[in-house]
Amino acid sequence: MITIFCTPKNFEGIFDVIQTNAIYSWRALGEDIEILIIGDSKGAEEIARNVNAVYFPNVKKSSKGVPFISDLFRIANKISKNNILIFINADILLPNNFLKTIIAIKENNKRFLMIGHRWDLDVKNIINFNVAQKDKTYWPSMVKEAKKHASSGIDYFVFKKNTFKKLPHFAIGRFGYDNWLIWYSRRRFIPVIDISNQVKVIHQNHHYNFIYDNLNPKENHEEDITKNKILTEGNGLTINDANYEIKNYKIVKKKSDEFKNRDLGTLEKIYPELYYLFNWYKRIKRRFLKKK
Numbered sequence: 458m459i460t461i462f463c464t465p466k467n468f469e470g471i472f473d474v475i476q477t478n479a480i481y482s483w484r485a486l487g488e489d490i491e492i493l494i495i496g497d498s499k500g501a502e503e504i505a506r507n508v509n510a511v512y513f514p515n516v517k518k519s520s521k522g523v524p525f526i527s528d529l530f531r532i533a534n535k536i537s538k539n540n541i542l543i544f545i546n547a548d549i550l551l552p553n554n555f556l557k558t559i560i561a562i563k564e565n566n567k568r569f570l571m572i573g574h575r576w577d578l579d580v581k582n583i584i585n586f587n588v589a590q591k592d593k594t595y596w597p598s599m600v601k602e603a604k605k606h607a608s609s610g611i612d613y614f615v616f617k618k619n620t621f622k623k624l625p626h627f628a629i630g631r632f633g634y635d636n637w638l639i640w641y642s643r644r645r646f647i648p649v650i651d652i653s654n655q656v657k658v659i660h661q662n663h664h665y666n667f668i669y670d671n672l673n674p675k676e677n678h679e680e681d682i683t684k685n686k687i688l689t690e691g692n693g694l695t696i697n698d699a700n701y702e703i704k705n706y707k708i709v710k711k712k713s714d715e716f717k718n719r720d721l722g723t724l725e726k727i728y729p730e731l732y733y734l735f736n737w738y739k740r741i742k743r744r745f746l747k748k749k
Contacts (some may be wrong), residue, residue, distance in 0.1 A: 468500025636693030
């Protein structure tokens with residue numbers, strides 16, 4: 458089956474509500490799904506116990522107490538029981554068809570990175586997923602009320618175990634690591650699949666005054682942001698740069714003229730060493746179009 462892993466913030470205030478909702482929505486997908494709760498935030502061990510998840514408190518962090526994406530992936534690769542891993546932010550609600558979509562991709566690819574848009578929604582109360590999941594109008598009504606987020610924000614990544622081994626020490630929740638991971642996948646010829654047409658995940662809105670490990674909430678985290686920017690080396694792509702998509706639970710390569718034109722510019726970012734080749738191709742293509 459699959460393993461879902463995350464590193465939650467302290468279960469306090471609004472984060473107690475939305476993280477509890479998110480993790481229970483994952484468990485509602487099936488009892489045989491493995492869930493890894495990584496990090497020693499307040500309430501993490503308790504929620505892991507309540508949803509029958511694996512609790513792993515020790516994770517490497519920045520000087521500001523923010524977990525490193527590199528160590529989260531290392532831990533998941535090491536202790537997960539399943540071959541399909543899902544790294545997800547702990548404020549994301551997963552719909553019923555999420556698992557079906559993953560299975561469709563699993564059966565068709567050796568390696569892949571699956572991503573998608575999120576839909577933002579204000580959620581203030583605990584959701585009973587034992588009831589809500591059975592209500593056919595529940596998810597459609599949520600999506601109807603929610604607002605689609607920009608393509609630059611990515612809140613979940615689905616991939617096969619050991620696809621990503623030695624990653625830079627990006628601080629989670631800070632600038633650039635999500636966009637860099639798409640760029641890195643494309644550069645390694647890993648199919649990047651956008652499932653937004655098939656799956657609508659809900660992001661529960663919240664303030665961004667959060668902290669890790671009881672640090673001063675007013676403390677400036679510019680250091681983590683700056684280090685992340687340096688680690689990206691200016692490289693990053695968005696959901697729009699996924700070169701595959703899923704329709705009716707089948708993977709198809711993007712072939713629209715709009716995507717092809719965009720992708721030509723994207724390829725220059727992915728393979729800067731081939732800039733002159735791409736530039737020559739674009740000049741030839743423009744001349745051909747003028748003759749038409």
